[in-house]
Amino acid sequence: AQSVTQLDSQVPVFEEAPVELRCNYSSSVSVYLFWYVQYPNQGLQLLLKYLSGSTLVESINGFEAEFNKSQTSFHLRKPSVHISDTAEYFCAVSPTGANNLFFGTGTRLTVIP
């Protein structure tokens, strides 16, 4: 069975400050890891994913996440946030060999001007 824990339900941060959104998972099998973002009244959009290879993955808008197998974590970071980053962020895992996603409960990031 798989489960995803996002410890912080809400994270307020000032504009241009760094941010880290935490994600831990548990699984009895190997998994792939994802971060999705949900803007108000919109569907989920893929932010970045880890399938294999380098444990540090980056998105086109400055976010990055590092897969840490020993700590079963996949924390999301950004060195300097913008107002437009205000959204709900979901961490998800997909068991290898499957094609469905198990999501955490989400972290609401609010960027304060």
Next chain:
Amino acid sequence: ETGVTQSPTHLIKTRGQQVTLRCSSQSGHNTVSWYQQALGQGPQFIFQYYREEENGRGNFPPRFSGLQFPNYSSELNVNALELDDSALYLCASSLLSGGTPSTQYFGPGTRLTVL
């Protein structure tokens, strides 16, 4: 290239009724997955259809059923609606090919309210 679309956007039903939600997958995709997102929660996997056959199911009762059509669009049917079925229902399409997971592209969702 059109994205994933869902209809209707909002729906209000009463307990015991039946509902059908629709999803048009992204061009070129052969797989559709359905998720239920209750208020304040992450999406939960309901089931997935690949080439018109069910290809995995989450922990949902049989009154949740689905179809996938030859053009890869899909329907989610829920019978005997309960108050707890009130949620945002998300459809995601992807191209399943080989063993690597494909990116799932989500639609905007259908907001179902059960009174």
